[in-house]
Amino acid sequence: MAQNYVFMTDSDSDLLFSIADEKNIPVVQMPYTLDGVEYLDDNGRTSQEKKLFARMREGSAPNTSLLPTPVYVEYFEPILKEKDLLFVAFSSKMSATIENVYAARDELLAKYPERKMIVVDTLSICGPMSILVLKAHKMYEDGASMEEIEQWLLDNRLKAHAWFTVEDLVYLKRGGRISSTSAILGSALNIKPILVLSKEGKIEPESKVQGRKKAMKTLADKVADNIIDPENQELLLMHGDVEDAAEDMAALIRHKVPNVGSIRIQMIGPVIGAHCGPGTLCIAFMGKERAV
Numbered sequence: 001m002a003q004n005y006v007f008m009t010d011s012d013s014d015l016l017f018s019i020a021d022e023k024n025i026p027v028v029q030m031p032y033t034l035d036g037v038e039y040l041d042d043n044g045r046t047s048q049e050k051k052l053f054a055r056m057r058e059g060s061a062p063n064t065s066l067l068p069t070p071v072y073v074e075y076f077e078p079i080l081k082e083k084d085l086l087f088v089a090f091s092s093k094m095s096a097t098i099e100n101v102y103a104a105r106d107e108l109l110a111k112y113p114e115r116k117m118i119v120v121d122t123l124s125i126c127g128p129m130s131i132l133v134l135k136a137h138k139m140y141e142d143g144a145s146m147e148e149i150e151q152w153l154l155d156n157r158l159k160a161h162a163w164f165t166v167e168d169l170v171y172l173k174r175g176g177r178i179s180s181t182s183a184i185l186g187s188a189l190n191i192k193p194i195l196v197l198s199k200e201g202k203i204e205p206e207s208k209v210q211g212r213k214k215a216m217k218t219l220a221d222k223v224a225d226n227i228i229d230p231e232n233q234e235l236l237l238m239h240g241d242v243e244d245a246a247e248d249m250a251a252l253i254r255h256k257v258p259n260v261g262s263i264r265i266q267m268i269g270p271v272i273g274a275h276c277g278p279g280t281l282c283i284a285f286m287g288k289e290r291a292v
Helices: 017-023 048-057 069-080 097-111 126-141 146-159 170-174 180-188 212-226 243-256 270-276
Strands: 005-010 031-034 037-040 084-089 117-121 160-165 191-197 203-210 234-239 262-267 281-286
Touching (some): 005 069, 005 126, 017 126, 031 270, 069 084, 069 097, 084 126, 084 146, 097 117, 117 146, 126 146, 126 160, 146 160, 160 212, 191 212, 203 212, 212 243, 243 262, 243 281
Antiparallel strands (some): 031 037, 234 281
16 A cells, blocks of 8 residues: 555664565665774675674674764655655664654754654664564555554564574673673683663673573573464574574574474674674564563
């Protein structure tokens, strides 16, 4: 059904470019810098992720930055000249970027007062955000209004889960999530953190286990403990360039949750990957409301 507004998101959803192309979803490309060169995340179109993780394994330390308000204006204005806009954004608790989204919206609505623009803070990023985007877009395809989709996202955003573990603690140390001492001791003892996307929309440490196998088993347990209606949803298993480990992880989940519908495996995008590093495993799904 043709709509009188445009449904849009950003690349921190890690929404595959092929899906965005197929469904005609405009995507704001988020920036990151690798070896002194700035790139824009294209959600897998040019396989930037492979290069990023390879360079990180060689010692590169990529970083990310805010997208400035004028760039958001460039993305939004051509749409608002013609139609209203629903923008589904990544978590406001992970970056101040959303303030620039709001500034661009205010500037453009002053210029085009007949238009309407709704911004939804998903309190998610990466896999769980991608799940929310696709479910919301199905409503868009079925003719739902901007307000109906906004309300659904607000009602369901805390049911989108992400549980993950990392291979090397150094990347969490760089991001300030753990101390240098914890990173050194954790690496020496082969400690693997179990991290979760919290109800506040932040990535928080939930527990620690020893060894990769124990971490993967724990992630599978978290799926079994929290998932709802597994046979009628697609889980997203995101990885930091470790597809074999992701396949093993998928097998563990299928063992723990035999009635799971499907599991789509894809690589983590470069913006999120810059913070969690190669070897990361993340499972995303819809479930009970986040408890943490």
